Amino acid sequence: MVNIGTRISELELRNPTILASGILGETSGSIRRVASHGAGAIVTKSIGMEPREGYPNPTAVEIDCGILNSMGLPNPGIEEFKKEIDEIDEIDIPVMGSIFGKDEEEFAFLAKRMEEYGLDAIELNLSCPHARGYGLEIGSSPDVVREVVREVRKKVSIPVFPKLSANAGDIVEIGKAAEEGGADGVVAINSLRAMKIDIHLKKPILYNRVGGYSGKGIKPVAVRCVYELSRELDIPVIGVGGVETWEDAVEYILAGACAVQIGSAVYYRGLSVFAEICEGIKRWMKENGFESIEDFRGVALK
């Protein structure tokens, strides 16, 4: 009997596919829709202290082997976001609140609010590659990461998962800092800082010029990060970056991930991607004689 349930810290997931932050996670309706399509858990859009409009368009384009985006952290603000969370009561899978702040006080405040709203875990956006003063700019320093995680950890009793960047020097060093701060797991990686110049316009295509690259093209980078983090840390690692097929998910789990997040693949494969990946993992497990995710998690590390 094959069981694809997985555990991340104290969260029990029915399967290892998680909706990544920034994808369809802003309205109650879209969160309910993704849950009904078989995701094991959902991460909300990153929410900050105040409403933010984000950048003008183009904010996202398809490029070779992936998506380039620079949304600029648009979000309705933590107070208004309560309206959305109040409307997802009936969802029976874990929902993690993604938050971004300029310092540890803001992160701690936002995390507390998300916990009060009834969410099941916190994802710390320490890695958005295109918003001044936030994300990657906070998450590049091990000392700041440690401090942010520590402050958040003190304020909430639900699991805290910092989302890390592969642009921040040595990701293992950042991961260790997060672990020292009391993180219950880490998420790796966010989109990679990137640019596309349109040769007809002779200018960067995104309004913000610089964006984050996601999708197939970044998978090898992300798998390497997950592998190194799994080897060096004692806390769970959630893999994200270019997961489009069950083969991708299996690869991440072999690298040590206890779950994977799915974002760009919603564009390439539609919302059925969650169920399709789960079916594929089950088939592969049967063929290989594995009964649980834990049976083959991290096998590539050995």
Place this chain on the structure above:
Amino acid sequence: MNYPEIVRIREVVEENPYVKSIFIPFSKTIEPGQFIMVLIPGVDEIPMSVSRIKDGEISFTFKRVGDATKRLFEMERGDVIGVRGPLGNGFELRGERILFVGGGTGIAPLLPAAEKSKHLGKENIMVIGAKTKDELFFVGEMKKLGELIISTDDGSEGEKGLAADVAERIIDEEKPDMVVTCGPEPMMKRLLDICVERRIDFQASVERYIKCALGLCGQCCIGEGLRVCKEGPVFDKDILIKCRDFGVFTRDASGRREYFG
């Protein structure tokens, strides 16, 4: 590849003092109701319904309302813009007698829809509404496609009053098989309710703030996570009656709810 194609404007037509149409080369197949993302370099990229479909060429029609349309309004033949599309779905014309109801710039996508309808041998009745005579457009082109009824808020042309009121009367008198509408959401919601009550087929083209245009960011979602840029912008009656936010609130660029007045 969902990426802007850079094109030169072929022609600019002034439809009235406030509304212009821009014609661009477009070689892909596009259906009435579908939209394109129009990139105004360095300013913004905005969704535009296709307003005319010709061989290798389309137009989009817009009013000067914000920074992007202001810049577009100044553009001339030969200027460079970007185009992504076709995006979303188009109108599905069902039945033999179709009533088209357009309000304000919502008139734009109804012209190619009525054209297609006529081409398919259907009978068209069109109601178009504007605040005042000066703001009407496409009148001449629409008259060729069937019966056209005009309404203006101030009575300066056609019937005085709201397009929805005129449409309700026409629905009762003419018993169309289907109502196809685009315009202010409260107007479309009223027509939806009328069509639900009278059991008339119905489609509406819904407008939301569109950002990524890839179906990823979720900014344009209505109801149970329906993406206007992907599953829309045209939605059926059965879908819209389940959308608790349709006709109630839209969302601003940050995702905050903005209730219709």
